Amino acid sequence: MRFSVKTEYAITAVLDMALNTDKGPAHVRAIARRQAIPVRFLEQVMASLKKAGLVESIRGAQGGYVLSRDPKTINVAQIVEAIEGPITPMDHPAGIPEYRHLQVNGYIIKGIWEDVRKAISNVLSTVSIEDMCKRKRDQERTVMYHI
Numbered sequence: 561m562r563f564s565v566k567t568e569y570a571i572t573a574v575l576d577m578a579l580n581t582d583k584g585p586a587h588v589r590a591i592a593r594r595q596a597i598p599v600r601f602l603e604q605v606m607a608s609l610k611k612a613g614l615v616e617s618i619r620g621a622q623g624g625y626v627l628s629r630d631p632k633t634i635n636v637a638q639i640v641e642a643i644e645g646p647i648t649p650m651d652h653p654a655g656i657p658e659y660r661h662l663q664v665n666g667y668i669i670k671g672i673w674e675d676v677r678k679a680i681s682n683v684l685s686t687v688s689i690e691d692m693c694k695r696k697r698d699q700e701r702t703v704m705y706h707i
Contacts, residue, residue, distance in 0.1 A: 567643045569597050570605045571692075574614065574639055578631040578689045579696060585624030605643070612642030631693060637684035647684070649676040 572595050577586045588606060592599045606625055609615045616628045627634065640647060
């Protein structure tokens with residue numbers, strides 16, 4: 561399974577908003593500058609996150625984007641699904657609604673792909689944005705000294 565750059569930008573933007581929540585609503589340009597994301601691209605990402613109900617936009621001079629919920633309740637799987645759609649381990653050709661059911665082996669393969677989908681979903685669902693904020697803060701506290 562591959563995730564697009566758009567998904568990585570979405571996770572990065574949500575993490576940035578969570579880490580900077582004390583500064584008020586986040587402006588797209590500010591997030592883009594801090595995270596080196598193209599503004600136009602980030603605007604599309606934010607629209608997808610808003611449509612999924614993960615962020616809210618606030619209009620006006622002091623407006624911007626805020627997380628719609630506590631970072632503890634937003635997980636990586638929700639962000640991935642907001643950008644990529646449902647988590648699936650592989651694409652299947654248009655017009656074929658199921659994985660290869662042409663032979664008995666197709667049922668076995670479908671079961672394996674379903675196990676892969678569940679494993680990916682379980683991992684992504686267990687990591688909240690709050691967890692990622694803690695990891696980031698811990699990383700910033702760790703200083704390496706070389707002599």
